[in-house]
Amino acid sequence: MDTFAQLLDGLGAVLQPGNLLFALAGCLMGMVVGILPGFGPPAAMALLLPVTYVVGPVPGIIMIAAILYGGMYGGTITAVLMNVPGEPSSVATTLDGYPMARQGRGGVALVIAAAGSFVGATIGIIGMVLAAPLATAALSLGARDYFAVAVAGLALVVGLAGRSLVKGLACAVIGLVIGLVGLDPVLGTPRFTGGVPELFDGFDMIAVVMGLFGLSEMLVGLEKRVTGGRVAELGRIAPTREDWRRSAGPSLRGSVIGFFVGLLPGSPGTAATFSSYVLEQRLSKRHRKEFGSGAVEGVAGPESANNSLGIATMVPMFTLGIPSSVTMAIMMGAFVVHGLTPGPLLFRDHPDIAWAIIASLLVGNVILLVLNIPLIRVWLLILRIPFPVLFPIVVGLMVLGCYVVTGTAANILVLVGAGVLGYCLRKLDIPLAPIALTMVLGPILESNLSRALLLSDGDVTTLVGSPFSATLLALAVVAVLAPAVLRTVRRARPAAPETTERQKEPR
Amino acid sequence: MSRPTVPDGPGAVESIRAAMESAEHLDEPARWSPRGFRLANLLGAGVLTAFSAWLLLASLSYAFQVGGQPGPGFFPRLVAGLLLVLGLVWFGTTLVRAPDVTGVSEGPPDRPTLVRVVAALAVVTAAAFALMTLGYPLTIAAAVAALALLAAATVRTAVVTGVLFAVTSFLLVTTLLGIQLPLGVLRPFLVFLL
Numbered sequence: 120m121d122t123f124a125q126l127l128d129g130l131g132a133v134l135q136p137g138n139l140l141f142a143l144a145g146c147l148m149g150m151v152v153g154i155l156p157g158f159g160p161p162a163a164m165a166l167l168l169p170v171t172y173v174v175g176p177v178p179g180i181i182m183i184a185a186i187l188y189g190g191m192y193g194g195t196i197t198a199v200l201m202n203v204p205g206e207p208s209s210v211a212t213t214l215d216g217y218p219m220a221r222q223g224r225g226g227v228a229l230v231i232a233a234a235g236s237f238v239g240a241t242i243g244i245i246g247m248v249l250a251a252p253l254a255t256a257a258l259s260l261g262a263r264d265y266f267a268v269a270v271a272g273l274a275l276v277v278g279l280a281g282r283s284l285v286k287g288l289a290c291a292v293i294g295l296v297i298g299l300v301g302l303d304p305v306l307g308t309p310r311f312t313g314g315v316p317e318l319f320d321g322f323d324m325i326a327v328v329m330g331l332f333g334l335s336e337m338l339v340g341l342e343k344r345v346t347g348g349r350v351a352e353l354g355r356i357a358p359t360r361e362d363w364r365r366s367a368g369p370s371l372r373g374s375v376i377g378f379f380v381g382l383l384p385g386s387p388g389t390a391a392t393f394s395s396y397v398l399e400q401r402l403s404k405r406h407r408k409e410f411g412s413g414a415v416e417g418v419a420g421p422e423s424a425n426n427s428l429g430i431a432t433m434v435p436m437f438t439l440g441i442p443s444s445v446t447m448a449i450m451m452g453a454f455v456v457h458g459l460t461p462g463p464l465l466f467r468d469h470p471d472i473a474w475a476i477i478a479s480l481l482v483g484n485v486i487l488l489v490l491n492i493p494l495i496r497v498w499l500l501i502l503r504i505p506f507p508v509l510f511p512i513v514v515g516l517m518v519l520g521c522y523v524v525t526g527t528a529a530n531i532l533v534l535v536g537a538g539v540l541g542y543c544l545r546k547l548d549i550p551l552a553p554i555a556l557t558m559v560l561g562p563i564l565e566s567n568l569s570r571a572l573l574l575s576d577g578d579v580t581t582l583v584g585s586p587f588s589a590t591l592l593a594l595a596v597v598a599v600l601a602p603a604v605l606r607t608v609r610r611a612r613p614a615a616p617e618t619t620e621r622q623k624e625p626r
Numbered sequence: 627m628s629r630p631t632v633p634d635g636p637g638a639v640e641s642i643r644a645a646m647e648s649a650e651h652l653d654e655p656a657r658w659s660p661r662g663f664r665l666a667n668l669l670g671a672g673v674l675t676a677f678s679a680w681l682l683l684a685s686l687s688y689a690f691q692v693g694g695q696p697g698p699g700f701f702p703r704l705v706a707g708l709l710l711v712l713g714l715v716w717f718g719t720t721l722v723r724a725p726d727v728t729g730v731s732e733g734p735p736d737r738p739t740l741v742r743v744v745a746a747l748a749v750v751t752a753a754a755f756a757l758m759t760l761g762y763p764l765t766i767a768a769a770v771a772a773l774a775l776l777a778a779a780t781v782r783t784a785v786v787t788g789v790l791f792a793v794t795s796f797l798l799v800t801t802l803l804g805i806q807l808p809l810g811v812l813r814p815f816l817v818f819l820l
Contacts, residue, residue: 507779531754
């Protein structure tokens with residue numbers, strides 16, 4: 120009941136006109152950037168983060184959260200109308216969303232997606248509120264436990280991120296290396312700064328993320344010099360009663376799947392969205408044949424799962440102070456810039472801010488739902504901007520953003536460096552997500568490892584000294600090795616006839 | 627892109643996997659050849675190994691222990707050592723067995739593409755160096771126009787995009803957000819905005 124009262128207090132704070140305005144602005148900006156083909160929420164958040172720096176902590180974080188959902192929904196628009204998913208988790212939406220658009224039901228698909236997203240986010244927020252008391256329990260964790268939590272989060276991301284374990288691990292360690300630059304978190308000694316004062320605070324996270332995800336994406340786009348595919352017709356917008364009836368169940372089921380999958384650090388959104396898709400296909404008796412050619416359930420389920428997952432990934436950050444996805448790593452960076460420390464201390468020291476932010480998630484999703492329908496035709500105009508105009512504007516915004524964040528032109532060079540790194544890693548089929556995550560996790564890992572070793576007089580076995588840390592470290596080892604072991608086992612097995620046939624098909 | 631259909635029953639998962647793979651390969655310009663991908667991986671692993679060796683050497687200049695507790699060199703040595711091992715393993719495994727090229731979403735850039743990408747990076751780098759001297763409006767107008775030309779815009783479109791972007795973003799940032807941007811050589815003409 121206390122939790123509920125605090126949530127109501129948070130809602131009261133968010134519903135102040137100023138905060139509502141920032142939530143509205145965040146949703147709009149997130150959607151505008153998220154709609155750019157290939158621009159997922161991480162790039163959208165990184166690009167727009169500098170804008171939030173000019174406002175205070177609460178409106179700033181509210182705005183960032185709004186940018187996140189706006190960016191997520193922007194990806195849905197391109198998935199439905201252009202068959203270009205803004206992020207991997209939107210791929211499931213293209214399976215039925217795009218056929219719906221080709222049948223002249225693009226507007227219906229977008230409204231159902233928006234409603235499904237709202238249901239997903241609402242269920243996700245309820246789950247998050249229920250999980251909030253875990254933050255109090257987390258206060259009793261020691262340095263070794265936090266170290267183990269960070270290692271486990273990292274291991275899950277590496278294990279799930281790519282096809283090559285070595286490349287995934289190397290990528291994660293590159294993130295740690297980037298995080299080494301600056302003052303060391305224990306004694307404050309400058310490291311790898313080359314005497315450049317601008318580097319004492321380390322590389323600016325926004326410039327690195329913008330370069331890794333945004334600039335590298337634009338450079339890949341420059342190779343083809345096209346924005347995307349043909350934009351399908353919007354057609355009628357209002358769903359029928361039958362559409363609503365058919366999408367209600369999938370939205371609820373997708374939300375539950377998304378929430379539980381999202382609790383696992385590093386869990387890919389595709390796991391949630393495709394699980395929801397397959398479940399709906401299996402459950403559907405009357406409309407099973409429509410799947411793949413425009414079933415409304417195939418849009419509602421995955422979209423709900425995706426949004427619920429987006430909220431669930433915030434749980435580890437709010438309760439433990441550990442980011443479990445790239446977007447959360449960016450958000451955590453924003454918390455720090457605004458002078459806040461996400462985690463259990465936030466609930467203890469600034470409960471008003473913590474609950475205002477949670478309440479803002481709910482309000483932001485209502486705004487998104489309300490905004491969506493009247494603005495659908497505006498988004499179509501953005502989708503039709505030709506690449507030769509879009510490319511320089513987006514890169515120009517990145518340059519401006521990098522300068523505004525730190526007030527130094529040197530940050531633009533960080534953007535270029537990160538862009539080159541991201542471009543090369545994409546070409547080598549190396550996942551980018553672990554870098555952004557480990558860049559944030561690095562100082563957490565280092566300070567907790569050092570503190571744990573200091574408290575135990577350098578005894579390394581202290582790291583597995585508590586049941587909690589030992590279990591998490593064991594899980595980390597399993598998470599890293601399991602995909603490789605499974606692949607080896609699969610390779611060792613004789614190929615099934617169906618698989619053999621598929622392998623023969625030309626790609 | 628031809629769209630896969632999603633059949634009923636047991637084939638559903640396979641179809642979804644095919645859809646995901648094809649969605650990853652939208653408008654793909656080129657494919658890696660197995661040999662090319664192996665060479666690229668060897669080069670990547672070599673650079674990573676060399677960098678991690680340098681990092682390990684550089685981290686030796688920081689104290690490993692200070693007053694009985696881990697010093698500023700402790701974590702860097704750990705990280706550099708780990709990276710060195712991973713670089714060597716990557717290099718070794720690529721040498722022994724060619725990496726699987728199927729499902730790799732990005733292909734190698736051809737020469738004209740590479741020139742465009744490098745030129746775009748050069749434009750942004752030049753903008754970083756020119757920003758304080760030339761000022762934001764001039765630098766960003768020139769940079770945006772140059773980037774538009776690289777993206778195959780006509781000269782007229784490039785100039786209009788550059789000028790419009792520079793003026794709009796400058797006015798929005800300075801007046802609406804209250805953040806000062808460098809004026810450079812235009813300072814005498816725009817000083818009233820400060």
